[in-house]
Amino acid sequence: MTPETLHPCAHRIALTYPFTEHCWPFGPEYDVFKVDGRIFMITMTIRGRALVNLKAEPQKSLLNQQIYRSIEPGYHMNKKHWITVVPGEDISEDLLAELIDDSWHQVVNKLSKRPSSACVRADFQPNAISVIAFFTLIILRSSLYSSFS
Structure with missing residues (x-):
């Protein structure tokens, strides 16, 4: 995945999920994707580097960081529960879709059964x-x- 395609691809995938809200609560340079008011993805460019932050299960996060050099601990997030995806040859659209799917489900599975x-x-x-x-x-x-x- 190239720096030019990482964000558009992540945005397109994230917006396919039900109840996804795309907003900019931290300013126009941070694209935030939420479900029921809870963040599951943030995209940003820091010092010219495209980043995608995603929620991740701790064990799976560590495993993915060992397998893929373009998956790092979450930038400015809890390193145990977040990963950062950066452009790289080892990041395919299918892998990015799987990571976003995991992130969305991490949030949905923790939603209360009470009304938001x-x-x-x-x-x-x-x-x-x-x-x-x-x-x-x-x-x-x-x-x-x-x-x-």
Whole structure:
């Protein structure tokens, strides 16, 4: 994967996941991808170097860092739970998609079964789409648990 293709490819893959929000809470130079308000991917360019930060299971993170020289401990993140992907010949689109998938599922698997904080605000007025989205997320999460049982 080249420096020019890493971010566009990561963005395209991340946006295929349900309930993904693309935002810029840390400024325009940091593309943040969230599910239910929780970050699963951040892309940025630091000193001319394209970076993609992803959540990762600690054991898998260490293994991937040993196998792929373009996977490093998370830049400015908890090194145990985050990795940074940098451009390199050892990073394919399929590998990047697998890493993003793992990251998204890491976040979704830890979501509470209660409504998110956005849904319990006093001024929140649910509409049909928000209700459907919430219950779809609950069902998706439940099906993930049952598939591992």
